[in-house]
Amino acid sequence: MDRIRIIGGTPLKGIIPIGGAKNAALALMPACLLTKGTLTLSNLPHLVDITTMANLLAQHGVLMALNGDSKNGGHTGRVLELTANEITNTTAPYDLVRRMRASVLVLGPLLARCGEARVSLPGGCAIGTRPVDLHLKALEQMGAKIELEEGYISARVDGRLKGAHIIFPQVTVGGTENLLMAATLAEGETVLANAAREPEITDLAQCLLAMGAKIEGIGTGTLRIQGVDALHGAEYSVVPDRIETGTYAVAAAITRGDVELIGTRMELMESVVKILRECGVTVEATDRGMRVAAPDGVNGTDIMTEPYPGFPTDMQAQLMALLTVANGASMITETIFENRYMHVPELIRMGAKVNVHGSSAIVRGVPKLSGAQVMATDLRASSSLILAGLAAEGETIVNRVYHLDRGYERVEEKLAACGANIERIKGEAAE
Numbered sequence: 001m002d003r004i005r006i007i008g009g010t011p012l013k014g015i016i017p018i019g020g021a022k023n024a025a026l027a028l029m030p031a032c033l034l035t036k037g038t039l040t041l042s043n044l045p046h047l048v049d050i051t052t053m054a055n056l057l058a059q060h061g062v063l064m065a066l067n068g069d070s071k072n073g074g075h076t077g078r079v080l081e082l083t084a085n086e087i088t089n090t091t092a093p094y095d096l097v098r099r100m101r102a103s104v105l106v107l108g109p110l111l112a113r114c115g116e117a118r119v120s121l122p123g124g125c126a127i128g129t130r131p132v133d134l135h136l137k138a139l140e141q142m143g144a145k146i147e148l149e150e151g152y153i154s155a156r157v158d159g160r161l162k163g164a165h166i167i168f169p170q171v172t173v174g175g176t177e178n179l180l181m182a183a184t185l186a187e188g189e190t191v192l193a194n195a196a197r198e199p200e201i202t203d204l205a206q207c208l209l210a211m212g213a214k215i216e217g218i219g220t221g222t223l224r225i226q227g228v229d230a231l232h233g234a235e236y237s238v239v240p241d242r243i244e245t246g247t248y249a250v251a252a253a254i255t256r257g258d259v260e261l262i263g264t265r266m267e268l269m270e271s272v273v274k275i276l277r278e279c280g281v282t283v284e285a286t287d288r289g290m291r292v293a294a295p296d297g298v299n300g301t302d303i304m305t306e307p308y309p310g311f312p313t314d315m316q317a318q319l320m321a322l323l324t325v326a327n328g329a330s331m332i333t334e335t336i337f338e339n340r341y342m343h344v345p346e347l348i349r350m351g352a353k354v355n356v357h358g359s360s361a362i363v364r365g366v367p368k369l370s371g372a373q374v375m376a377t378d379l380r381a382s383s384s385l386i387l388a389g390l391a392a393e394g395e396t397i398v399n400r401v402y403h404l405d406r407g408y409e410r411v412e413e414k415l416a417a418c419g420a421n422i423e424r425i426k427g428e429a430a431e
């Protein structure tokens with residue numbers, strides 16, 4: 001298993017290209033199941049999770065062809081054509097779903113198109129129990145009959161799904177995506193109230209519009225969908241990844257560097273920009289994206305994770321890494337997932353001063369972290385350890401890099417191009 005070795009202490013200087021958003025792509029790809037036509041997605045990132053989704057779609061009968069590259073700023077994305085002319089299998093097997101929870105996003109489209117779907121029930125994961133009960137209750141409101149048997153969600157509907165007024169009791173990104181896709185082919189109008197407003201939802205909704213769906217209220221908490229008889233193929237470019245952007249913004253700040261992030265859009269991440277500025281980081285929009293600089297170090301601040309447009313849980317671990325070396329104390333409160341502090345013990349091994357009390361963590365800034373052997377159990381925790389390693393004195397080895405490869409493309413190349421002393425060590429590592 002690969003590891004990443006970092007010798008910290010070099011301020012990053014230069015340009016980092018930002019790719020298409022993993023979490024947008026993981027919702028856009030299953031949208032191909034809604035039509036016989038070809039959905040062509042460009043600016044697709046090259047990531048393990050995208051390959052897992054492609055494998056899942058392939059076993060449902062989707063034909064896929066890579067059709068060259070797309071350029072977005074300095075980033076070269078992939079162009080993938082997906083055609084679900086015939087759906088040959090409506091089961092999403094345990095082996096793929098357990099590897100990636102986003103596999104559950106085939107449920108809504110399969111049910112809407114085929115009237116049935118069998119999807120392995122995702123288990124808990126490193127950051128929380130993460131049930132899908134809200135997806136299922138909402139699909140039942142649309143007329144689906146759902147049973148849980150042998151570890152699988154078994155869903156069926158006689159004829160078409162029926163439009164319904166759904167009020168999500170809690171904001172759910174995946175639940176909103178599943179229901180939005182299902183509603184495009186339902187009979188009549190569906191209203192999704194308290195819907196998630198993340199840019200990835202907006203991206204999915206825009207793509208569905210391009211495929212012929214009728215959706216109002218895009219970007220708001222109430223989505224109104226008029227079901228249509230059929231959707232058609234479309235071409236769509238994946239939105240830039242705001243979490244990748246934020247992660248490299250922290251890389252610039254934590255190393256007291258000066259980096260331009262190109263191919264991204266600052267307006268996708270106002271809450272992160274606001275927090276970085278509160279810490280004393282310079283963040284400004286440029287023609288090609290945004291520039292981030294922190295020559296004098298950073299100050300502590302308080303953060304609470306919230307659904308969009310609040311501060312994203314997917315940036316919590318990275319900001320914590322930054323706050324470990326800030327002047328003064330900070331408080332972080334995680335409200336989305338119940339167990340998203342797995343990076344804390346590892347940061348402490350690097351000399352960070354962090355105390356967790358329930359859903360909050362107090363971080364007392366230290367002048368320097370020191371390099372260590374670390375490992376993490378999820379994607380964003382891994383990226384926070386890379387960031388800590390960039391700032392630490394001496395050598396840091398980050399184990400279990402496969403988590404990182406699920407969500408960050410060529411991370412060591414992008415950082416090395418800005419002067420970081422970082423390399424990937426191929427092969428075996430102590431677990």
Ligand code: EPZ
Binds near residue numbers: 026132379380
């Ligand atoms: C998406 O997960 C993202 N994944 C996550 O990104 C992200 O952390 C999360 O949204 C929140 O922003 C993808 O887009 C593929 P939720 P999702 O449904 O859809 C609870 C990353 O690092 N809930 O909005 O699974 C749930 O347990 C990842 O890239 C229910 O209780 O998140 C959680 O506490 C990790 N019942 C909260 O709601 C349900 O039926 C929000 O989850 C659904 C969710």
